[in-house]
Amino acid sequence: MSAESDMEYSDNDGDEYDYYGEVDDCDMDSVDQSKTDPEYFLFSCLRVEEVEKLLNESIELLSNSLQITPSLAKVILHAYEWNAQEIINKYKENPNEVLIFSRVKSCVPSTPGNSNGSHCAVCANTTLLQKFSALACGHYFCNDCWAMHFEVQIMQGVSNTIQCMAPECEVRAPEDFVLSHVTKPSVRDRYQQFMFKDHVKSHPQLRFCPGPNCQWLFRAWVREGARRVECQGCELLTCFSCGAPHHAPTDCITIRLWLTKCADDSETANYISANTKDCPKCQICIEKNGGCNHMQCGSCRHDFCWVCLGDWKCHGSEYYECSRYKEDPNLASDSQHAQAREALKKYLHYYERWENHARSLKLEEQTLACLKSRINQKVMAGEGTWIDWQYLWDSAKLLKRCRYTLQYTYPFAYYMDNGPRKELFEYQQAQLEAEIENLSWKVERAETTDRGDLENQMDIAEKRRTTLLKDFLDININNASSSKV
């Protein structure tokens, strides 16, 4: 066992392991990661009620210190991205400016007579004057029209930014005004749901977990660079900055380009997604059912690489070239047609590897589930305790983390300019890839692999991963320009 993992176990109160069967809580992440993990990022997972409480604190603070209704406080907070202190300071200097900026008041002096007397300009009806109302801009319309206007806007998904009905008037309707006109319970509910979503979206510290049907939210304080947040509910890894799946070492702009490109070119790349290939030696059809790309033909025992079909022996770590794309040196002089073909070839090279690791991740997910139940059986059968088998579980989790990073090195490399920095990157990428495949091979055969051997392999793979991230993740380096597009 490495010195590092020794530390990790002694940091923990080891006794608790035996009493609490909770496996998920006792992985290696529970130590101080800020020093060892280049992706370390401080954040918290919150439930809807906790976020509501958080928002209400800001609303109450503002409404008390400015002596305004909570509804107005919401409009202002939304406009100022929930920076209550900034609002309070600005309000002391110039309250009018704050009210105009947040569109509580109109920037032009109101022009009365949009509806004159008891005549409503929207429905062209004449009713009692008591049945008219207006926002701070003084544009009066009949209450029936307000109700209809709000209903239409709410059904279109508008909430915080619903405006006055007068042409070119941008004054916003506060919550209490809207709710005093809308009576249908279903529409009121919808309005309040949209309000909450809109508040979260306008709050720089908050973000919804994008997992399907997931109710959790993230809170963090930095909103730039690839920032990993992991959902407590659905375990999805998300980038807090841009909301895409977490993508280190690739930066937020590049991953968007890449994902758009992949979606556009999905037809071209579809044929790659095959799950079977022929053994390069005996041509027998082989199905891939594990995540490891080091394949062994069941028939002729030939060891080969699933990705490039090359002999696995040539994938020895120093000369591992499977991950690197070799450009045609005569390219510049070639015809446009040949250049287009070359561009497609280059893209497919990276896409194939990107896609392949994504599939490996899914397959290894199954391995992890199998492992969990096998460990369970062993413990039940009295073959050791959870703590004895913990390392197997850890190895599978570490494998997942490493391969995830590896997958996201491919878009990074695709958009990188040629040069020494790219060479260094591809060298490290190849090293990482080789160690991950070694680890995957061992994890799939975990129970027959020597424990020390496996732990050694875990250590090497994780070191390769962190080295690559330390050198290339742009939140860790000042000069990230070479990876930007």
Next chain:
Amino acid sequence: MAALPRRIIKETQRLMQEPVPGISAVPSESNARYFHVIVTGPEDSPFEGGLFKLELFLPEDYPMSAPKVRFITKIYHPNIDRLGRICLDILKDKWSPALQIRTVLLSIQALLSAPNPDDPLANDVAELWKVNESEAIRNAKDWTRRYAMDN
């Protein structure tokens, strides 16, 4: 069909009694929410001399939602696409329930006088309008002659 709101009745009456110069808007006999519109190409524009047919439809929640308007006659214009759809702010996010059919038609007429290639709907047309305005105007006149002058 539900009774026609008073607002639509009043607007229709006024459109017939005091029509907007250069524009005719007549409700369909079978559907009072559907208008046959003809806009005369404004003077000193590449559309001068043309008569452009449009259709205008008032949706169920009009005036809370904007009218739906479309050119039926083919027109070469950076803010109008091949299907005749119009890129005009008051038909989208700048719509206000207090605006009227009359204001919409006036805005469309103004759009013919002053095309805005910086906010394009038909990208190829807008592109040409920016890099070679005289050629774009020639095309617009040509289309006006071909599609908007026959009947």
